[in-house]
Amino acid sequence: MAETLISALVAGLLVGGLYAVVAIGLSLIFGIIRVINFAHGSFLMASMYAGFWLWHLWGIDPYLSIIIVVPLAFLGGYGVQHFLIRPMFQRERTYVVEPLGVLLLMAGLDMVMANGALLFFKSDFRAVTVLYGSAAIRLGFLTIPITRLVLLVISVFLAFGLSWLLSRTELGNGIRAVGQNREAAALCGLNVYHIFALTFGLGCAVTAFGGCAMLPFYFVDPSMGLPLAIKSFIIVVLGGLGSIPGALLAGLMIGVVESVGGQFVTATSASIFSLIIFLFIVFFRPKGLMGVLEA
Amino acid sequence: MKQRSISFNWMAVAFVLAIAMIIPFVLEKHPYYVHIFILVFLFGYLSTAWGLVGQSGQLSFGHAVFVGLGGYTSTILFMDYGVTPWVGMFAGAIVATLFGLIIGYPTLRLRGPYFALSTLVFGLILQTYVVNTQMLGPINLRGAMGLLLPLKNGGDAPAVFQFATKTPYYFIALAMMVSVVLLSYLLNRTRIGSYWTAIRSDQEAAESLGINAGRYRLLAFLLSCALTALGGTLWAQYFHYINAERGMALSLSIEIVLVGVVGGWQTVSGPMIGAMIIIPISELLRAQLGGGFAGLHTLIYGLILMGVILWLPKGLNPLVMRGLKWLGDRLWSTSPSVRTPEDSGR
Numbered sequence: 191m192a193e194t195l196i197s198a199l200v201a202g203l204l205v206g207g208l209y210a211v212v213a214i215g216l217s218l219i220f221g222i223i224r225v226i227n228f229a230h231g232s233f234l235m236a237s238m239y240a241g242f243w244l245w246h247l248w249g250i251d252p253y254l255s256i257i258i259v260v261p262l263a264f265l266g267g268y269g270v271q272h273f274l275i276r277p278m279f280q281r282e283r284t285y286v287v288e289p290l291g292v293l294l295l296m297a298g299l300d301m302v303m304a305n306g307a308l309l310f311f312k313s314d315f316r317a318v319t320v321l322y323g324s325a326a327i328r329l330g331f332l333t334i335p336i337t338r339l340v341l342l343v344i345s346v347f348l349a350f351g352l353s354w355l356l357s358r359t360e361l362g363n364g365i366r367a368v369g370q371n372r373e374a375a376a377l378c379g380l381n382v383y384h385i386f387a388l389t390f391g392l393g394c395a396v397t398a399f400g401g402c403a404m405l406p407f408y409f410v411d412p413s414m415g416l417p418l419a420i421k422s423f424i425i426v427v428l429g430g431l432g433s434i435p436g437a438l439l440a441g442l443m444i445g446v447v448e449s450v451g452g453q454f455v456t457a458t459s460a461s462i463f464s465l466i467i468f469l470f471i472v473f474f475r476p477k478g479l480m481g482v483l484e485a
Numbered sequence: 486m487k488q489r490s491i492s493f494n495w496m497a498v499a500f501v502l503a504i505a506m507i508i509p510f511v512l513e514k515h516p517y518y519v520h521i522f523i524l525v526f527l528f529g530y531l532s533t534a535w536g537l538v539g540q541s542g543q544l545s546f547g548h549a550v551f552v553g554l555g556g557y558t559s560t561i562l563f564m565d566y567g568v569t570p571w572v573g574m575f576a577g578a579i580v581a582t583l584f585g586l587i588i589g590y591p592t593l594r595l596r597g598p599y600f601a602l603s604t605l606v607f608g609l610i611l612q613t614y615v616v617n618t619q620m621l622g623p624i625n626l627r628g629a630m631g632l633l634l635p636l637k638n639g640g641d642a643p644a645v646f647q648f649a650t651k652t653p654y655y656f657i658a659l660a661m662m663v664s665v666v667l668l669s670y671l672l673n674r675t676r677i678g679s680y681w682t683a684i685r686s687d688q689e690a691a692e693s694l695g696i697n698a699g700r701y702r703l704l705a706f707l708l709s710c711a712l713t714a715l716g717g718t719l720w721a722q723y724f725h726y727i728n729a730e731r732g733m734a735l736s737l738s739i740e741i742v743l744v745g746v747v748g749g750w751q752t753v754s755g756p757m758i759g760a761m762i763i764i765p766i767s768e769l770l771r772a773q774l775g776g777g778f779a780g781l782h783t784l785i786y787g788l789i790l791m792g793v794i795l796w797l798p799k800g801l802n803p804l805v806m807r808g809l810k811w812l813g814d815r816l817w818s819t820s821p822s823v824r825t826p827e828d829s830g831r
Contacts, residue, residue: 226598277795290544293601294746295794297739301787308780412780416735420609423602458617465610472599473591 193331198450200332206445207342208408211400212418213425213437214349218393220423221432222369223386225275226293230397230422231415232303237263237398238410239307245318245405252318252405259402260395267394271387274299279383300415307412315409323406337406344403348396349438356434365389369432424468430478440479497813505659509652519651525764526658527719532745532756533665534712539750540669540678541705542685543593544601547608548741551581551710553615553733555717560632560727563645565625570646574718578711584611585710586703593706594699608738615729631728634721646722654723661719662757665712669753681705685751743786747793749800758805763789 212234219227227233240259244250250258278292327334356362367375368385376382425444429436444464451460471478512518531552538545558580559573568576592603619628634647641649648654672678683691684698692698721727731737742750748759763786770782793800 224598226601274791274795281798290598290601291794291798293544293598294742295791297742298787298790298794301739301783302791305780305784305787309778309784313779420605424606427599427602456617458613462610462613465606465613468606469588469603469610472595472603476595476599 194453195450197332198453199446200334202446202449203442204334204338204342204445205449206442207338207345208400208404209421209425209445210438210441211341211345211348211403212397213422213429213441214345214352214434215393215395215397215400216419216422217426217429217432217434217437218352218365218389218396220426222365222389223271223275224369225390226296226423227393228293228296228419229270229300229303229415231417231419232300232307233263233267233394233415234397234401234418235307235410235412235415236266236303237394237401238405238408238414239311239316240398241402241405242316242318242410246316251320252402255405256399256402260398263398264391264395266391268387268391270299270394271390272383275390276383276386279386300419304412304415311412313412315411317409318405320406335407337403341400341403345400345438345441348399349434352392352396353434361385361388421464424464426478427468427476428471428478430480433478433480436478436480497809502663509655513652516651519655521765521768523651523655523658523723524768525760526655526662527716527723528741528744528764529757529760530658530662530665530719531713531716531741532748532760533662533669533753534709534716535741536745536750536752536756537669537672537705537709537712538702539745540673540685541681541702542688542751543702543706544742544750545604545706545709546601546735546738546742547588547604547606548709548713549735549737550604550608550611550733551585551713552717552720552737552741553612553727553729554581554584555714556721556727556732557615557626557632557717557729558714559718560634560721561624561626564632564635569644570718570722571644574646574715577714577718581710581714581717582707585707589703589706589710593702605735605738608733608735612729612733612735615733629728629730631726631730631732632721634725634727636725640725646718654719658719658723661716666754666757668712673753677701677704743790747789747800749802752800752802754806755800755802758802759800762801 212230215233216227216230219225219230237259240262241252241255244255244258245252274295275292278295323337325336327336327339354362356366364375364380364385365388367378367380368382368389372382375385421444425440426437428444429438429440444467447467448457448460448464451463455463508522509519512522531548535545535548555574555577558577559568559570562568562573562576563570588603588607589600592600615626616629618626620626636642637645637647639649640647643653673681680691680696680701683694683696684701688698717727717732720732744759744763745756746759747763748757748761749755767782767786770785774781797804
């Protein structure tokens with residue numbers, strides 16, 4: 191029993207690493223710019239497709255494709271914020287404040303991206319097969335797939351890197367200032383929309399980084415986006431809006447809860463459980479676990 | 486909509502309704518087109534009911550659940566307990582209101598996107614539960630199979646909400662849509678409607694005047710839940726089938742939102758107009774393209790949604806109203822004064 195539990199715990203941490211890496215990117219976008227990025231999962235899907243085609247057409251290793259895909263994702267994110275969301279924000283000044291409009295816009299973008307992928311790439315599940323794909327470390331009764339372990343390590347590094355960036359650099363100060371009070375930041379001479387776009391690009395870049403690292407063991411398909419996006423929302427709210435370490439912690443927690451819970455109840459009940467956690471957090475502690483911003 | 490326009494607008498409404506009355510008889514030989522009209526009315530109804538939440542300044546992303554709750558309640562009451570759906574639909578409305586209270590009471594006090602996200606998550610919870618549950622205590626939910634409505638007298642039994650042809654469904658759906666639009670219109674002219682407008686435009690200002698924003702939002706949401714559940718019963722009776730995989734799905738919630746937003750959410754007639762535009766497009770695209778271009782019609786949906794949000798934040802409603810106004814002024818060119826098109830936008 192103990193062995194099963196420990197294996198479940200380890201498996202949960204590994205899955206949690208995957209959740210965390212997707213949620214960290216969203217945490218920047220959702221926590222700082224306050225954009226309910228419905229299309230976040232589709233950004234992940236797009237970057238994974240990019241990685242897949244780089245491998246499929248030119249045999250570029252998924253880990254190597256990070257160098258190409260991540261800058262592209264940054265540009266894509268910058269563009270989405272600059273060309274789609276910024277006009278909405280600028281309109282907000284004159285009209286009523288309506289963050290729900292941006293939410294709907296992103297829902298539309300998600301439909302476009304997911305169905306565009308369906309139209310062009312068909313609904314087939316695509317997978318990258320690499321030599322080290324099945325390599326694993328054996329520790330007694332535990333079997334830890336190396337690719338998943340790498341992703342967990344990456345998610346921890348990304349979380350700490352981003353936290354460092356946010357708290358120790360000029361850009362990070364700007365991002366946090368804009369997240370706290372848009373008008374005050376603008377009065378201090380910050381170019382608010384440029385920082386928003388940088389933040390959005392950064393969030394997408396982080397997600398794409400994780401996406402490429404997921405490729406060796408995770409299938410890509412057009413409809414993968416929305417479920418992962420919803421899971422990320424849960425994680426970001428659980429961890430606390432705007433808190434990167436919170437997102438990492440919450441991601442690992444959700445992974446462990448689902449995996450360990452799955453040992454006792456059915457997998458569907460376990461996934462319902464993580465949804466119920468979300469409702470509880472919203473009802474009783476909207477600040478989240480490590481919330482830095484008031485709800 | 487004041488003075489002269491009132492009589493003119495009501496005349497226009499009466500005219501459109503008169504046409505709607507004869508459509509099923511004209512199209513008697515083409516049940517497929519009658520079917521599209523029924524879908525338009527059904528979605529017009531659902532989105533108008535959904536729009537009540539929007540009028541109080543919030544966005545629900547889980548309305549499919551209330552469609553499902555309504556349909557499930559009335560159908561299970563009919564299948565296993567012999568209650569006619571005419572009564573069951575109101576039981577469904579009560580069940581939906583109770584569930585609405587559970588989700589609405591804690592979240593509608595919060596600002597920001599929490600309500601939208603909570604309704605979405607709540608929908609997923611209930612859907613996942615129903616899909617994976619055979620029995621809930623003594624209630625037979627039948628899991629992923631869904632509920633197949635048992636036909637009485639070969640489906641020709643008005644006493645239990647079953648009809649042999651599409652025409653009765655057509656009129657019921659039409660009546661339901663017209664009633665809910667009328668209800669929304671009348672509510673807008675009462676004090677409650679003014680409170681909703683105030684809360685939506687500036688919550689802080691509204692609260693400083695003593696309006697309890699949370700309470701009036703909850704009222705809008707619960708009313709919307711109950712009405713949506715009635716639509717769920719119509720859904721189950723018309724399709725003779727309801728399942729959680731479709732009837733409680735996020736995709737259905739999004740479809741309801743899409744119809745409402747494209748027409749103009751936060752307006753009375755917007756969702757109805759949205760249904761008249763979106764539903765035929767989707768049906769015809771689906772029929773024409775079929776499986777060859779999987780995803781194309783949803784892709785077009787997404788583009789329409791983005792375009793409307795970016796360029797027509799009030800939806801197509803004001804545009805259509807302006808067009809109708811122009812047409813009306815042409816036909817009744819004797820009219821002395823012309824109201825600004827913005828007036829009829831609400």
